[in-house]
Amino acid sequence: MTIQSKILKLAAVAASLFAATAAHAGAGDGLTPLTGNTSAPSNWRFTPGQTFNGVAGALDGVARLSFSNSGGNWACSGSLLAGGQYVLTAAHCADDFTSMKVDFGWANGTATVSRTVAVGSAYVNPNWDGTLDTGADIAILKLNTAVTSIQGYKLSTTNDVGKTFLMAGYGTTSNGTTGGGTNWNDGAWGHYGYNTFDIDSATFNKITDQYVPGWGYEDEWYAPGVTYMSDFDDGTAQHNTLGRIAGATGNNWSSGLGLGANEALIAGGDSGGGDFVWNGTEWILSGVHSWGWQGGACAIYGLTGCDLASTNSSSIGDMSGSTATFSHIAWINSVTAVPEPATYGMMLSGLALVGAMARRRRQQQSGK
Template identity: 60%
Template sequence: MKSILTISALSAALLAAPAAMAASSNVVDTDLGALTPTTGNTSAPSNWRFAPGQLFNGVAALDGMALLEFKASDGSTYACSGSLLAGGAYVLTAGHCGDDFVGTMTVMFGFYNGVAAVTRTVTQSDVTLHPKWQGFDNSADAGTDLAILKLSAPVTTIQGYQLSTTNDVGKNYLMAGYGTSGTATSTGSPNWNDGNYGHYGYNTFDVTSKTFNQAMDSVVAGWGYDASYYTGTTYMSDFDSGTAANNTLGRIAGVTGNAWTSNTGLGANEALIAGGDSGGGDFVWDAASGQWLLSAVHSWGWQGNQNDGTGACDFVGLTGCDTRRNNSSSYGDLSGSTAVFDQVAWINSVTNPTVPVPEPESYALMLIGLGLVAGIARRRRA
């Protein structure tokens, strides 16, 4: 069985902000015909590398993926991922990848075996953060963990991504990033041993964080759900092993009122994001246009069970959700990605200046009360 991507790294407080949407009305596109990898499905990360020109559903789907390298204000070098937008002049990434860097960010496309096919740069003045992004501690899953990078020059040799304009809860997706890699059954977390390559995998958007947190609020005293906190949408996924024990979101749904459904996964194709994958893309297949649409941006990760009792399952008394508690990307762990369907107007207003920027809505920031622990997406380079 293989695993790859999973957000880990720096510890950060994740908001206990809930959600309330019946996922059943959004469960669509369960055909796995589009989910056949073009490399072997063994456990080694080397089998999940993606190369320039590699075909997914007959399309070079991941050529527009970018590796971002930069120094943060603490002097450390970090890596994130991003997605080239249609037109070639901008990259969409996570807000927490663009809100704290100094000097110049390097943006690389076609990075394979440690060499980039195309390189651009980004300065601080070239970064547009989502206007409602308030930093990781205050708005991690509010649906605004987004930043747009204006490249030093447009990329004309690679096709950028069109955006999904639909709520994609229930859909299977292709994920990719240039972060750490590992396996679900490892006793340790993903690492940089295969860091000269990007990696891909598949998963399913099970539920929005708003729905999840509203359900948790109904059974966990003091959870603190506030509907006004959500000014966008965050999709949640779990790392399924094919067994009921690791269907974390399905198990939590069962004890919180069944506001959504979640199955036991995509078998050997299943994966989860890892440190350094933050800002990378989740793509859904659009059969009508014959292309992969950018559906969401990798944001955060959360273990099912944790040694300190702050795992997702711990709050509702479920055990066995995470088979490897010292592995931040093991079966039963969770990830969150910021959806783009309800951010299209803002994205277009930045990438096409003739479109006015949407007026910011008033909203309440909800601070964490329960101290949930998740790893933020960017990952320090060793």
């Protein structure tokens, strides 16, 4: 059994986004949520201009993606990059769409700023082959018009394993301590929370050294790129999934017992959203939400009781993975940088090739 056979594709949850009837939540500040994630999702909403760690509007650049293809209507999240022209998201949110709308400042069912993305303006990482947890689940969307009223995010250029991060997205919600599944009941708002990058999955696979018949060892088929792995802790050793797996495989990494009331995990529709680390003066984009793994992980190592609720894909004991930005800086810059006039010809040729590869991949994946 492999990570690939167990992960849940988070992006694209085929569901209607409907207006919430709950009252507006006030803005919070610092590193403390209004309440913990064990309370109602309405307590975890973020709103335009909200302050985090002294930065007003820290999450204003989080994007809500709604798009369509032959399979229906789908939802993802993303992050506006510095400069305002591009949004960073997951590859599985951008490799197959016929129309896409991008909203910023989505609160109470209304956006502050909206843009669109043309089909030819999606740049999927060339190493993406449709397989999650290979380190290549990342894509760039070029907006039809740059956003100038919102501050975009700078990218982390370092491996941030061990750091606490602020996560945000426009996906489904749930109470992580219950068995109730995620839903869109609070879908008129974006939500936030905190977690820690416990380990990168390339290192995880090398240490656990899972052999897959017909494939080889997991670390041998990783694409260029890194995925951060985090678990949803409740302060107990039993539900510290990555900690228990570490113990079963030689304790070659450490995994804390969580952040108490601050702890949270992504859910369906949060795919492509951002994980932000604090550099002392601002929040910078470190990870792009890629996948969630409900239960199952402990069983591979002969462990039981890690997952609190098998009916809730974002409950205590579950895990998630985010593509690390530092491992794709060169590619991101190759797409978003404005080249000197003499280099335009070469750049356009390269992007045309990437676009052709992406189109062939979409056709193959849809059966396209």
